Every structure is written in C-alpha cells, then in structure tokens.
Amino acid sequence: MQENSQAVLVATGALPALILIAAALTLPVCLTLLALYRRAVLRSMALASSAAGLGGSRRPQTAPAAPPAAALRLELCGANAAHDSPTLAALRRSLRAAGLVHLLAGLACALVLTAAWMQFTWGDGGFVLVRFLLVFACHAWPAVLAVGLVTAGTTRQRLALGLAYVLLMLALAAWALARNPELSALDLARFWASTNLPPTVLLLAFLHRRIRAVGPLVLAFMLVAVIGAEAAVRLAGQSEATMRLAIGVGGTLGLDGTQTFWALLLVGAAVTALLGRRVLKWLGRRHVARRSSDQLLTLEAMWLLFAVVQSVGFAFEGLAWLAAGPLAFLAWKLTTVAGFRLAGLGHAQAPEPGLLLLRVFALGARSERLFDAFGKRWLRIGNIDMIAGPDLATTAVEPHEFLDFVGGRLSRAFVRDEADLARRHAARALGPDPDGRHRVNEFFCHDDTWRPTMLCLARAADAVLMDLRGFSPQNEGCRYELQQLLDHVALERVVVLVGRDTDRGFLESTLAALWQSSRAESPNRDNPGPLLRMVEERGDETAARLVETLLEAPPRKAAVA
Numbered sequence: 001m002q003e004n005s006q007a008v009l010v011a012t013g014a015l016p017a018l019i020l021i022a023a024a025l026t027l028p029v030c031l032t033l034l035a036l037y038r039r040a041v042l043r044s045m046a047l048a049s050s051a052a053g054l055g056g057s058r059r060p061q062t063a064p065a066a067p068p069a070a071a072l073r074l075e076l077c078g079a080n081a082a083h084d085s086p087t088l089a090a091l092r093r094s095l096r097a098a099g100l101v102h103l104l105a106g107l108a109c110a111l112v113l114t115a116a117w118m119q120f121t122w123g124d125g126g127f128v129l130v131r132f133l134l135v136f137a138c139h140a141w142p143a144v145l146a147v148g149l150v151t152a153g154t155t156r157q158r159l160a161l162g163l164a165y166v167l168l169m170l171a172l173a174a175w176a177l178a179r180n181p182e183l184s185a186l187d188l189a190r191f192w193a194s195t196n197l198p199p200t201v202l203l204l205a206f207l208h209r210r211i212r213a214v215g216p217l218v219l220a221f222m223l224v225a226v227i228g229a230e231a232a233v234r235l236a237g238q239s240e241a242t243m244r245l246a247i248g249v250g251g252t253l254g255l256d257g258t259q260t261f262w263a264l265l266l267v268g269a270a271v272t273a274l275l276g277r278r279v280l281k282w283l284g285r286r287h288v289a290r291r292s293s294d295q296l297l298t299l300e301a302m303w304l305l306f307a308v309v310q311s312v313g314f315a316f317e318g319l320a321w322l323a324a325g326p327l328a329f330l331a332w333k334l335t336t337v338a339g340f341r342l343a344g345l346g347h348a349q350a351p352e353p354g355l356l357l358l359r360v361f362a363l364g365a366r367s368e369r370l371f372d373a374f375g376k377r378w379l380r381i382g383n384i385d386m387i388a389g390p391d392l393a394t395t396a397v398e399p400h401e402f403l404d405f406v407g408g409r410l411s412r413a414f415v416r417d418e419a420d421l422a423r424r425h426a427a428r429a430l431g432p433d434p435d436g437r438h439r440v441n442e443f444f445c446h447d448d449t450w451r452p453t454m455l456c457l458a459r460a461a462d463a464v465l466m467d468l469r470g471f472s473p474q475n476e477g478c479r480y481e482l483q484q485l486l487d488h489v490a491l492e493r494v495v496v497l498v499g500r501d502t503d504r505g506f507l508e509s510t511l512a513a514l515w516q517s518s519r520a521e522s523p524n525r526d527n528p529g530p531l532l533r534m535v536e537e538r539g540d541e542t543a544a545r546l547v548e549t550l551l552e553a554p555p556r557k558a559a560v561a
Contacts, residue, residue: 022223023202023305030211030218037405041388041444044414048448072486072515072530074508077495077549085551087351087381094345094380094436099151101339101435102299106143108335109303112328113139113310120317130176134188137172141165141196142306146299149207153373154540199309203302212294214402216301217283221276228272229265236264293433296336303332337434345436352431352438355550356457357386358481359467366469370497373543374465375440378550383430383438385457387450401442414444415453425456450477455484463550464489469499469537471507479510486511487519491532493553497546499537 114136118127144165152158173188207215236246250260286292292300311325340346355378359367378384401413415421429439445453458464464485471478485494498507511532524530535542535549 022226023199023219025222025226026202026215026219027211029222030215033218033402034211034214037402040405044444045388045446045450047446066520067516068518068525068530070528070530072511072532074511074532074534076534076536077545085548087353087551088548090349091377091380091547095151095377097343097345098380098436099147101336101343101345102146102150103143104339105332105335106146106303107136107140109307109328109332110136110139110143112331113307113324116311116314116321116324120314130172130179134172134176137165137169138192138195139310141192141200142303145200145203145207145302149299150295151376153376153543156540194313195310196306199305203305207298207302212298216297217280217402219301219305220279220283221273224272224276224279225269228275229269231272232264232268233261235268290429290433293435293437293439295437296433296435300333304329307332340434340436343436346432346434348431351382351462353382353462353551354430354460355382355384356461356464357384357467358454358464358478359386359389360470360475360478361389367467370467370543373540374546377543377547379438379440380436381438382462383428383441385428385441385443385461387454387457388442388444414446415449416446417449418452421449421453421456425460451480454481455488458484458489461489462493463553464494465497465546465550466494467497468507469497469502471498471502473506479514482511483514483517486514486524487522490523491527491530494532495546495549496532496534497537497542498534 114132117135117139118132121131144161148158148161152161169192173185176188177183177185211218236242246264247257247260250256250263253263255263283292283297287294287297307325307329311322311328314321314324357371361367375384415424424443428441432438443453443457458481466478466481466485468478485491498504515530518525533549533552535546538545
C-alpha cells in the first residue's frame with residue numbers, strides 16, 4: 001500500500017511538475033538559442049564565400065538598349081481579385097479539410113479522456129448527458145487551439161473561434177447549473193482551469209511565432225533533461241547507502257550538502273541529455289524525410305502535453321488509468337493520419353505554384369506577422385522560396401536547419417558556388433507534407449552569392465511577391481532585385497506590397513529609371529502596356545488579398561536567359 005501511495009504521489013505530483021518545469025524552461029532556452037542562431041546567420045551572411053564564387057553576381061555589361069516604347073505603369077489592386085481562381089478554391093478546400101481533420105482528431109482525444117472520467121463517476125448517477133458534454137467540452141479545448149493555429153489567419157477569425165467555444169461552455173454550464181442546484185459556477189470554472197489552464201499558459205508561450213518552429217524540439221529536449229535530473233536525485237535518495245555514497249562523492253569534491261544536491265541535478269540532466277540529443281536527431285530525420293511538417297511537429301507536442309497533463313489526476317483511481325493519456329494521444333494521431341489520407345492532403349495537386357518572396361530586411365516584426373499570415377494560406381497550394389535574412393531568421397527556420405546550427409554545421413547551409421546553387425535548387429522540398437502544407441525553402445547566402453541566387457530563384461518562380469514596405473534609398477539590394485525582375489520575369493507574375501507610409505513618389509521614380517535601363521531581351525519589352533501590380537497593406541486582410549492577387553497570374557512561360 002505504501003509503495004502504491006508513493007507511486008500515486010509521483011504520478012500526480014512529480015510528473016506534472018516535471019512537465020510544467022520543462023515547458024517553462026523552454027521559452028528562455030528557445031529565445032537564447034534563437035538569438036545565437038540569428039547572430040550566427042548574420043555573421044555568415046556578411047562574409048564572402050570561401051569558394052571561387054558565382055558568376056553573374058553583378059549585372060552583365062551589355063550595349064545600352066533603346067528605351068522601352070511604353071512607359072511602366074503601377075496599378076493598386078483591389079480586393080477579391082481572384083475569387084474564381086481554381087487554385088484559390090483548392091487553397092480554401094485544403095484549409096477547410098485540415099481544420100476539420102484537426103477538429104475531429106481533437107474530439108477523438110477528448111473522447112478517450114472523457115470516457116475514462118465518466119467511468120470514475122459512474123457510481124454517481126450513471127451516465128448523465130450534461131456531465132458527459134461538460135467534461136467532453138473541457139477536454140476539447142486544445143482542439144480550439146489547434147484549429148486556430150491551422151486555419152485562423154486573422155484576429156477576427158481567432159476571436160470568432162474562441163467566442164464560439166466560450167458560448168458553448170456557457171450554454172452547457174447553464175444547463176448543468178439548472179439541473180444540479182448543488183453545483184456552482186465556481187466549481188465549473190475550477191474544473192476547467194485545473195484541466196486546461198497550466199498547459200495553455202505554457203503552450204501559448206512557446207507557440208509564439210518567433211519560437212514556434214523550434215519550440216517542440218527544445219521542449220522535448222528539456223523534458224528529457226528535467227526528468228533525468230529528478231531521476232538522479234531520486235536514485236541517490238532511494239536508500240541510506242546510496243545517499244551516503246552521493247554525500248561521500250560530493251565531500252571528496254569539496255561540495256557541501258546543497259552543492260551536492262545541485263550537482264546531482266546537473267549530472268542527471270547531462271546524462272539524459274545524450275538521450276535527448278538522440279530524440280532531436282530522430283525528429284530532424286523524420287522532418288527531412290517528409291514524414292512530418294513544422295506545424296504538425298508543433299501540434300504533436302501540444303497534444304502530447306495536454307493528454308499527459310489532463311490524465312494525471314486519473315492516477316488516484318489506479319496507476320493503470322494513467323494509460324488514458326497516451327491512449328488519447330494515440331487516438332489523436334491515428335485520426336490525423338487517417339484524416340489526412342482520406343482528404344488527400346498529402347498528395348500533390350496541380351497546379352502547385354512556387355513563390356519567390358523578396359523583401360526589405362529591416363522590417364523585423366512586420367515581416368514576421370505578414371509571413372505567418374501569408375504562409376498559412378500560400379503553403380496550402382505551393383512552396384515558398386526565399387533568401388534567408390535577419391528579419392525572418394528565427395520565424396522561418398526549419399527544424400533541420402536549427403539542428404544543424406546546434407550541431408555546429410550551420411556553415412554547410414550556405415550557398416558556396418554555382419554548382420552548389422544548382423544542387424540546392426534541384427533539392428528543394430516540393431510538394432505537400434502529410435498534412436497538406438508545402439515547405440519554405442530558405443537559401444542561406446554570403447555577401448557575394450545572394451545576387452545570383454536571387455536571379456536563379458526569380459527565373460524559376462511561378463509568382464514573385466516583393467515586400468517594399470519601408471523601401472528607401474538605402475536599400476540598394478532591393479534596387480538590384482527590382483532590376484532583375486524587370487529584366488527576367490514577366491510582370492504579370494510579380495506583385496509588390498506597399499504600406500500607407502511608403503514614399504510612392506520615390507518608388508515610382510526608381511521603377512521608372514530601372515525600366516528605362518532594362519535589358520533589350522526582357523520579356524516585358526514587347527508588352528504594349530507594361531503593368532506592375534501593387535497591393536497596399538491593410539491590416540489582417542493583407543495576406544488574403546496578396547494571395548488572391550498573385551493567383552491572377554497566367555501560367556508561367558519559359559524564362560529568358
């Protein structure tokens with residue numbers, strides 16, 4: 001009986017505490033590692049390639065061409081430009097299907113936990129419908145978070161999703177209170193909070209867009225390390241002999257009792273960190289092999305945490321009931337796998353337009369917000385290629401790229417020469433992951449390799465989005481990119497994003513000058529009415545309007561050399 005009580009104490013006290021401690025440590029560790037990662041990327045970007053370099057890093061010197069016959073026009077596009085586009089319809093179907101799969105998977109997980117909970121309360125009136133629905137709705141809260149993460153692209157959509165859940169809970173609470181006078185609203189609030197509040201607070205911390213890509217990896221590592229630290233202390237204290245041994249070793253090293261305790265924690269964490277390293281490598285290989293996506297990895301970590309925390313209290317009914325947590329997670333996983341396959345989300349569907357994203361690197365958080373909202377839509381239909389920069393260094397990092405940095409192999413990710421560029425371009429991740437999302441292909445470039453890389457990507461892209469918010473005379477790199485777009489890319493495939501604070505006069509004069517000096521071989525020279533489309537930033541709707549405008553482009557023609 002004493003051993004069983006001790007086991008229950010560990011399951012209901014130590015285990016959730018370890019999980020919550022690991023989750024709490026994830027945020028500062030993520031922020032520190034990502035800051036170091038960003039600094040390493042910036043340092044390498046400023047260097048020249050150690051290889052011979054790439055040809056064509058500057059615009060080739062040719063005989064001046066005659067000025068274009070027609071002037072370049074800029075047009076500000078309105079909303080709902082491509083409402084009849086088949087590709088846009090496919091995007092919406094993919095979002096709806098993914099949202100439905102994640103909702104059903106979340107409900108499957110909640111059903112397992114609710115079934116266990118109802119078993120415990122069967123003696124108190126048997127099956128009571130309102131009780132079942134209340135418990136089920138409480139355990140389904142993570143499904144709201146998951147659907148919001150996958151489908152909600154605007155603040156309005158996220159608020160609508162949250163409001164729908166709140167109204168449902170209020171309706172069920174009113175029904176329960178009317179049926180059971182002994183029940184109070186405070187009792188219901190406490191039950192919901194004890195079930196969901198701790199993991200929700202911690203998850204919202206590492207689900208922030210700046211650390212979302214690597215949060216699950218760090219959480220897995222920290223959980224293994226924290227459990228190892230706790231195991232070392234428990235192992236040392238399991239008997240008087242082991243305790244004396246630990247104190248003796250600590251004394252030999254000149255440590256007092258408190259220092260010995262902390263040393264045990266560090267040793268346990270260090271030893272199990274080796275296992276954590278293997279876990280990270282396995283997750284990285286799984287990601288590279290396209291068996292998961294960055295978003296799916298985040299959701300797996302979220303559901304595993306909720307399933308374990310929500311089932312901890314079941315240990316009071318018997319340790320075997322702790323299996324309800326893993327079983328609930330398994331139900332979620334099996335439902336997602338089956339749902340993705342039935343919906344055909346993991347299969348390529350033509351067309352799958354590839355997008356090149358160019359931008360002013362100095363935008364910082366503005367780039368992050370746009371990338372998060374825009375990527376949630378565009379990645380449902382095609383991949384995004386871009387040159388890595390300081391603005392999105394931490395937001396767009398892929399799990400395997402982060403693991404390369406942790407392993408000291410970040411330099412391998414940088415483009416070195418022409419052959420290396422061709423190899424990396426051919427090896428881009430194309431097609432959808434199992435959950436229907438395509439990938440972001442980042443090209444890490446040195447100071448002398450980014451220009452030819454940009455030109456290579458522009459020639460191959462089906463569409464080009466250039467974010468010129470904050471464009472100024474200091475952005476010489478953007479001037480180069482604009483010139484290459486005018487020289488090599490049909491303008492109907494290019495969309496420019498501007499802000500309300502954009503100096504339109506400077507932008508128009510810059511484009512006019514670049515247009516006058518465009519190459520004679522430019523695919524835009526023969527166009528009697530050359531037109532560059534612009535979209536103005538307007539809050540949450542900007543990302544949707546960009547996607548609609550980009551999808552107006554006709555099928556890509558052969559690139560001009």
